[in-house]
Amino acid sequence: MTRSFRTSKGGRIDRAVPVTFTFDGRTLTGRAGDTLASALLANGIHLVGRSFKYHRPRGILTAGSEEPNALVGVAKSAAAAAAGQSVPNLRATQVDIHEGLVAVSQNRWPSLGFDIGAVNDRLSPLFVSGFYYKTFMWPKSFWNRVYEPFIRAAAGLGKAPTAPDPDRYANRYAHCDVLVAGSGPAGLAAALAAARAGARVILADEQAEPGGSLLHEAGAEIEGQSATVWVSAAMAELAGNDRVTLLPRTTVFGYFNQNFVALAERVTDHLASPDPSLPRERLWQVRARQVVLATGAIERPLVFPENDRPGIMMAEAGRIYANRYGVLPGRAIAVATACDSAWRAAFDIAALGGNVVAVLDMRGDVDPLLKERARALSIRVETGCTVTGVKGSKRVQGVLLGRLVGETVSSAGSLACDCLLISGGWTPNVSLHSQARGKLDWNPEKGAFLPGDPVQAQRSAGSCRGIDGLALVLADGARAGAEAAEAATGSPADVPTFSASGGDASTGWWLGAVPHDRNPARVRAFVDFQNDVTAKDVKLAVREGMHSIEHIKRYTTTGMATDQGRLSNMNALSIASTALANEIPQVGLTTFRQPYTPVTFGTLATTSRGDLFDPVRRTPIHDWAAAKAAAFEDVSLWKRAWYFPKSGEDMHAAVLRECRTVRESVGLFDASTLGKIEVVGPDAAEFLERIYTNPWKKLGIGRLRYGLMLNEAGFIMDDGVVGRINEDCFHVTTTTGGAPRVLAHMEDYLQTEWADLKVWLTSTTEQWAVIAVQGPKAREAIAPLVDDIDLATEAMPHMSVREGHVMGGIPCRLFRMSFTGEAGYEINVPPSRARQVWEAVFANVERLGGCAYGTETMHVLRAEKGYIIVGQETDGTVTPDDVGMAWAIGKAKPDFVGKRSLARPDLVAPGRKQLVGLLTRDGRALLEEGAQVTAEADPAPRTPALGHVTSSYMSAAAGRPIALAMIANGRARHGEILHVPMPNGAIAVEVVPPLFVDPEGSRLNV
Amino acid sequence: MLLIHCPCCGVDRPEIEFRYGGEAHIARPVQPADFDDRQWAEFLYMRTNPKGVMAERWRHVHGCGRFFNALRDTVSDRFIAVYQTGEPRPDLSATGGEGAR
Amino acid sequence: MSDTLFHAPAEALALPPHAAAGTALHRAGPLVRFVFRGDSGAAAKVGEAFGVSLPQTPLAAGRAGDRAALWQGPDEWLLLARPAADGPQAVDGLARSLAGELAAVLGDTPHSLVDVSERNIALLLEGPGVADLLNAHVFLDLDPVAFPVGMVTRTLFTKAEIVLWRTGSDRFVLECWRSFAPYVEGLLAEG
Incomplete structure (x- = not known):
C-alpha cells in the first residue's frame, strides 16, 4: 500500500531480521532492534492513540520514556491477548518489538480512526481546567447515580488485564x-x-x-x-x-x-x-x-495552536528515528525551532535522503553557518518565523506560518508538509x-x-x-x-x-506559549499532551485564583501525567509566570516525585504474592489435620485447625459434636501455636512479679498459675498459663497472636527499666509442640503413653506441671490445666516427634469415644466457662475488673506494670463496661458478635449503646445459644432484660453471669 | 528506607530491622504509688513531640535485640547520634550540631 | 555441604533454574542448639566447657570441630553441636549431657541456658551463586569485604527473621524458626 519509510541504509536495526507484530489487528513488519514506535513509523503510522480528555487523535511525539501520546496496550502474543494477559499504558517508544507481539491503541471506541469520544473535543468549552470540580458538584444526588458511573466509564486510558498476571x-x-x-x-x-x-x-x-x-x-x-x-x-x-x-x-x-x-x-x-x-x-x-x-x-515542545496533531514530533526524536532506527518520519518534513539542535535534525534527515522542505526558526538571528548548510541541502530557511496553526486532524497536511516581529505576528502564508519537527530548546x-x-x-x-x-x-x-x-x-x-x-x-x-x-552545543530556546495571530477563543495550543491541558487552561487557572504553581498543577492537572511534566512543566510555568506577572524562579517549579516512570504492580510486589505473600506457619500436626479434612483458620501467621467435619457435617454440626464429645468423653486439640517463653535466672520470679498482675514468688516448683498481663495504662494486653519448672526457671505461655508482642514488652522492661535483674528470656514457641487433651477421660487417654510421671490427682493436681517422658523416652513437659472447664492435660513434646505422639494419643482418644477438635470448639468451650479471649472480650481499653478478674491481681504486691493506672479516676469510675453473659429470651436466636446492646428495643437515634456482644455461640452444654458481652454496669444488671437491635427487629436478651457450665468448677478435679 | 547505626552491633542496618520505641529518657517511676493522678497521666501520656531533634528509643529487634537511644531530627529524618540506654542525652552544642552519625 | 558440624542429606532443595551452576541448597540434619544468655564472665566459663569460646566481638562466630558459638547479642549466643549419631535420641542425649556439663561449670553463676534444638532449622547454601540468591531476599551487603567469612547476624529474609552465617566465601548457613522454613525455601526456589 505504502512505500516503506525506511532509509536505504544506516541505523542500528538489523535489517536482515524481519519481525512481525500486530497493531490494532493489522499485521505489520519491523526489524530486530526496532521499538514499537520506530516500527510503526517505518510503516507510515503516526496516529497511535486518542487523548485522555478530548479524545483528540495523537501521534508519536518523542523517542523516549517521556512519550505522552503513544500509550498502547501490549500482549506477548495473540494467545496471551485472548487469555486476558496484557499490559496497558506502555509507551510505544519503550516497547521493543518481538515476533508475535500484539499492540492495541487505547482510549478510542469503536476504532482509532473513528472515535465516538471525540465529541468531547467539540464540547471542549465544557472541559476547561477545574471542570471536575465545577461540573459534577450538583445536584448532590447525581453523584452516585449519574456522574460517578459516567466518569468511571469514560476515565482511564488503557484496559486493565482481565486475567491474573501469569508472570513472575x-x-x-x-x-x-x-x-x-x-x-x-x-x-x-x-x-x-x-x-x-x-x-x-x-x-x-x-x-x-x-x-x-x-x-x-x-x-x-x-x-x-x-x-x-x-x-x-x-x-x-x-x-x-x-x-x-x-x-x-x-x-x-x-x-x-x-x-x-x-x-x-x-x-x-x-x-x-x-x-x-x-x-x-x-x-x-x-x-x-x-x-x-x-x-x-529533554527537548521541549513549542506551544502553538494545534501543536498536538499526529505527524508533529520533537526534532531530536525525528533525528533519532532517522539515525538510530533508519526511519524517516515523513515524506515532506518541516522543522519549527527556536534552537540550533533542530537544524542538525534537518541536516541528518536530508543526508539520509529525507525531504526536508523548510526550517522555520523563531529567532531572527541564527548562526550563518547553519543557514548556509541548509541552503546547500536545498532546504528553505525562514528566520523570525513561527507556526501559527496546523492543517489536518489525523495527520499533519500543512502548517500556517507567521512572521514574528517582537511579540506581534502577521500571517506569512502556509506550507504543505506531512511531518513537523519542533523544538523549543532543552530542559x-x-x-x-x-x-x-x-x-x-x-x-x-x-x-x-x-x-x-x-x-x-x-x-x-x-x-x-x-x-x-x-x-x-x-x-x-x-x-x-x-x-x-x-x-x-x-x-x-x-x-x-x-x-x-562533533556533538556541538546548541544555543537558543523558547519558553511558554508561542505568539500567534489566530482568534484566541477558537484555538488550542497544548502544554500537557497526555492530560490535555492547554495554554488557555493555565491562564484560566490563574484568573480563577490559583496563584501557587502547586495549585495550578492540581487545578489544571498539567504535569500530572506519566511523564511527570518533563515535557510540559517549563512551558506551563512560563505561561503561569506571565499570567501572574511574576518571574519564573519566584513562581517556582513543582517537586518531582517517585516513580520517574510508571512501575508495574508486579515489580513492586516482587515475590510477595500468592502463597509467598506472607510466611504461612504450620504446626507439626497440620498435615494430619489436613488429611482428616479439617477446615483451617488464620490466626496471625498460623494456620490452625478450625473444626473437623465428618462427612455430611457443616461447621455448626461439627462444632456441636466436638463440644459435646469433649464434655462427655475427651477431645484432642493442637495448641502448638501458643507463644512460649522460657524465663530463666535467679530473679525470674521477681521479674514475673513485676510484669504480671499475679503473685509468683510463692508459686511452688511444678505448679501452674494463670497469668494476666497489663500494659502500663492498666489495660489487659495478654494472658497465659505459667509453670514453674524449677526455682530459677518458668515456662511462660502467651496467646498465639501475642507472642512477639509479649516478648518485646518483657525485653523492654528488662533492658530499659530493670537492667539489674538477673533474668533472661528465650522464645521456645517452636521448641515445643503442644497436644491438649481435654475432657473427663483425658487422663485415661494419655496414661498408657506416659513413661515416668504419676498422673494421680494427689500426685499431679489441677494446675501443675511435670517434666518426664512419653512413649519410651520422648522428653515432655506435661501440664495439667484446662481451658475448657474439663479436666485436661497439655503435652509439650519436641516437634519432630509431635505427630507420632499425637497419633498415639488420638488412637486412645478414639477408642474412648473422643475426637479431635478445632479452634471453634475451643472458643465455645471456654465461652461456656466465661474465660475471656484477649482481643475478643478485650479491645485494649479493658481492665481486669471490667472482665471480673480482680481475683488475678496480687493485692499485696507494691507494684507491677499497670498497677498505678488501675487507680486512675476513669478506671475506677462507675459505669464502665463489664463482662456479662447474655441469653436470648426466645432461647433460639444466635446473636451477632459485635452487635450493639441497648436498653430499649427501639432506641431513639443517637442513643448511646450500653455495650456490645463480644462472643456468641450455640452451646451444646447449655442446649441453647449463649453470648458474652461488655455492658455498662453489667454486673449490676444480672436479671435485666436488654435488647440487641438488628435489621429485622430487636432481640430481647437477659443479662446473666458469664458462666454457663459447671459453676463450681468440680469437673476440673476428676 | 533509613539506615540506622546500631551502637551495639557497630553496623548500619536498614530501618526494618529496628522497632521504634517512643520518646527516650522517660524513666518509669520507682514508686508509682507516690504519683498523684495528674503526675501519673503526665508520665503515661505526655510527650514533647518536638519539631527538630528528638531523643527516642529504638530496638534492634531483628538484630542484636538491644534497646538503644537515638537523636533524630524529625524534620529531616536524619539520625544525629545513637547511644546506649542509660547514657545521658548527648550535648549537641559541644559537637557542633549534626556531627555524629 | 557436609562437614564436621553440618550434615546435609543427599537430596537438595529446589533452586530457580537460572541460579548459577553449582549452587545448591540443603536442609541440614539434626543439631543440638542452645541459647545461652549471661554476662561475659559466664560466657567465658561456658566457652571453656563447650570447647568453643563464645565471641565477645559483635557479629562473630567461633567454631571448632563439631561445635560452634554464634554471637547473637551482647548477652546472647547460639550454641550449635552435632550429635554423634542420627536420630532424635542422639539429639536428646547430647542436649541432656551438654546441659549437664555446662550447668556444672557455671554453678551459681547467673545465666540462662535454653534448649532450642528443635526450634530452628538450618539451611545450607553453597556455590558460586549464593550471594546473588540470598540478595533476592536479604538486604545486607554480602560482598566478602562487608560480610566476611565468619560473620553471623540476625536479619530479615523478606518477611522472616533469620540468622545468617557465612561459613565460606561461597557458603552460608541460614537458620530460621522451623515454621518459617517452608517460606524461606519457597522464596529461595522462586529466585
Missing part, C-alpha cells in the same frame, strides 16, 4: 560505591572513571542499548573512533570488570533517603518466548555510597535530583532550572546540569565519576580524559 517478578538487593543513572556520554564517562578507580559500580539505563545520544549523534567521534564504536569499547571494558554491574532496560525510578535507590529492570518483555523461569521484571533496591545522575536533557532532566530533595537553581541564560547543591551523596553530570557539547559532557561525566569513586572508597581516583569532536 523478582527482587534484588544490591550495594555499590557508585550508581550511575544513564549511560549516555556523561554516564559512560562517569562509569569508566569510577570503575577504573576500583569502585563497585552499577550502571543503569532505561533504554535497550547503552549510549544515549551517542547512538544517534551522526559524525561524532571520541578518542578518534566513531561514537558508537567508542560506546561498544567502553561497554566491553565495563563488562570485563567484575566490580561493575551493567543494567540495560533498567529505569532508576525512585530516589529515597540515604541513597536508597529503586530500579525497575525489564527482563523479558523484549523476548518473544523467554525462559519461563526468568522473571518478567526485577526490582533492584540499591544502597549506593555515591550516585551520579547522568540523565540528560535539563532534574527529576532524580529533585526526588533526592536537591534544590533547583534558575539559570536565566539557559532558561532552565539546574541542579543546586545536593542534599544526598549524589552529583549530576552532563546535560542534566546544563552542560552542552559532547567534549564538555564527557569531561563532566569523567569528573563526576572520579569524584564519586573517591568519595565512596576514600582512595584517590584519576579523572580520565576523552578527546571528542
